Every structure is written in structure tokens, then in C-alpha cells.
Amino acid sequence: MAGRxxxxxxxxxxxxxxxxIASRDGLEGLSIGRLAGVAGVSKSGLFGFFGSKEELQLATVxxxxxxxxxxxxxxxxTVPPGVTRLRRLCDSWLSYSQRRVFPGGCFFFAVTAEFDARPGRVRDAIAAxxxxxxxxxxQTVTEARDLGDLVPATDPGQLAFELIAFxxxxxxxxxxxxxxxxxxRARIAIDSRLTAAAVR
Structure with missing residues (x-):
């Protein structure tokens, strides 16, 4: 018990x-052997943690x-619901990507392109x-609209799609x-789009 x-x-x-590694080289670029070398552990020790490449990929996701x-x-x-939270959500995402929290940029952007057309448990986890x-x-757009920060005609699904695309x-x-x-450029685009949707 003490070692757990x-x-x-x-x-x-x-x-x-x-x-x-996966943010740069993809989840298929992962292997028990490669990761063991990077982590400085034995293959058998690493296999004991994960058991298979698919389990390693799922745990990595x-x-x-x-x-x-x-x-x-x-x-x-940490900020109140409304357009302020929506802006913070976008700012946090841009900061996460720009600071290279993962060296290959956004982890999920990288692995989505890799698995978007490949059925299986890994794709299901990424899609979820x-x-x-x-x-x-x-939901954040909906809250901002319902609180009166955005015009009533705002379509939350459409605005969310556009912001994520930026x-x-x-x-x-x-x-x-x-x-x-x-x-x-993205910060300018997001500010312009949210300003256009704001209640004047």
C-alpha cells in the first residue's frame, strides 16, 4: 500500500x-519502447503501468x-458568467497554446487531425x-446572452463554432x-466578433 x-x-x-511527445509526433508516435527511453524506465516497468499501446494512448489523452x-x-x-467569462475562456486558450504548455501546441488539435477518420476507443476519447x-x-455563450451581454438573436452554437475556429x-x-x-490576429478577430454581438 505504501508504494502506491x-x-x-x-x-x-x-x-x-x-x-x-504526442503533441509533436502524434499518438501513433508513442510506443512503450520510445517512452521508456525518454522516461528512463524499463520497458517491462512501463508495460506494467499500461499493458498495451492503446491503453497508453488512452491514458495520455x-x-x-x-x-x-x-x-x-x-x-x-474564476470570473463571473457572461461575456467577461467568454473572453477569459478564449484568452486562456490562446495563452495555453502560445506558451506551448505542450511543445506541439494544442494537444487536442494535433491528435484530432490524426484520429478524426479512424474509428476506435482512442478516437472516441478524443471526440468526447x-x-x-x-x-x-x-454554454458560456448562452449564459452571456441570457444575462443580456449579447443580443437576443445570438446563436450559441454558431458563435461557439466561430470562436473555436479563430x-x-x-x-x-x-x-x-x-x-x-x-x-x-485571433485576439483581434475574437474582440471584433464579440463586440459585434454585444448589446449596445
Whole structure:
């Protein structure tokens, strides 16, 4: 019993390294052997934690979701509901991507492109995380509209789609060009879109 907390902490450290690798090279770029070399543990020890490549991939998605929650979602929940929270949610996402919390930019953007057309448990886990994020943005838009911050005709699904598109485009273009300028473009676009939707 006494060794279990240390085992769990070691597992989490290894999975954080796995998420960093996957953000650059994809979840298919992960293997027990490669991760063992990076983490400095034996293959047999690592196999004892995960058992298979798929289980390693699923555990990596789960730990990446925990990081996403801490970096993007929780900071936004510290401000009151409404357009202020919506702006904070977008700002937190841009900061998470721009600071390279994961070295390959947004972990979920990277692995979505890899698994979007590949059925299976890993794709299902990635899709569930994406739905939770989209639902949260929609819910935040709905709250802002219902509180009177946004015009009554605001379509939460449409506005959430547009905001997420701005965020993901900034992430992709910054990585491709190795340049931070897309983040500023995204901030301007988000501000313009929310200003246009605001109650005057």
C-alpha cells in the first residue's frame, strides 16, 4: 500500500512526457519502447503501468485533458458568467497554446487531425473531449446572452463554432510559421466578433 502513491505519481510524470511527445509526433508516435527511453524506465516497468499501446494512448489523452482543464477551463471559471467569462475562456486558450504548455501546441488539435477518420476507443476519447470543450463554449455563450451581454438573436452554437475556429487557426498558423503573429490576429478577430454581438 505504501508504494502506491509513488507509483501513481511516477505514472503521471510518464504520461505528461507522453503528452508532450504526442503533441509533436502524434499518438501513433508513442510506443512503450520510445517512452521508456525518454522516461528512463524499463520497458517491462512501463508495460506494467499500461499493458498495451492503446491503453497508453488512452491514458495520455486523459492526462492531457487534466492539463487542459487546469490551463484553459479553470482560469475562466474564476470570473463571473457572461461575456467577461467568454473572453477569459478564449484568452486562456490562446495563452495555453502560445506558451506551448505542450511543445506541439494544442494537444487536442494535433491528435484530432490524426484520429478524426479512424474509428476506435482512442478516437472516441478524443471526440468526447472535443464535445465537452465545444459544449462549454456554447454554454458560456448562452449564459452571456441570457444575462443580456449579447443580443437576443445570438446563436450559441454558431458563435461557439466561430470562436473555436479563430483559436484553432491561430494555433495551426503559429506552428506552421513558427511565429506568434496569428495569436494577435485571433485576439483581434475574437474582440471584433464579440463586440459585434454585444448589446449596445
Amino acid at each position: 502513491p509513488r507509483d501513481e505519481e511516477a505514472r503521471r510524470v510518464i504520461l505528461r512526457q507522453a503528452a508532450d 486523459a492526462v492531457a485533458a487534466d492539463v487542459y482543464l487546469a490551463e484553459v477551463v479553470r482560469p475562466a471559471l 473531449a472535443a464535445r465537452q470543450w465545444r459544449d462549454l463554449v456554447e 483559436l484553432e487557426t491561430a494555433n495551426a498558423m503559429s506552428l506552421l510559421h513558427d511565429d506568434p503573429w496569428p495569436y494577435e
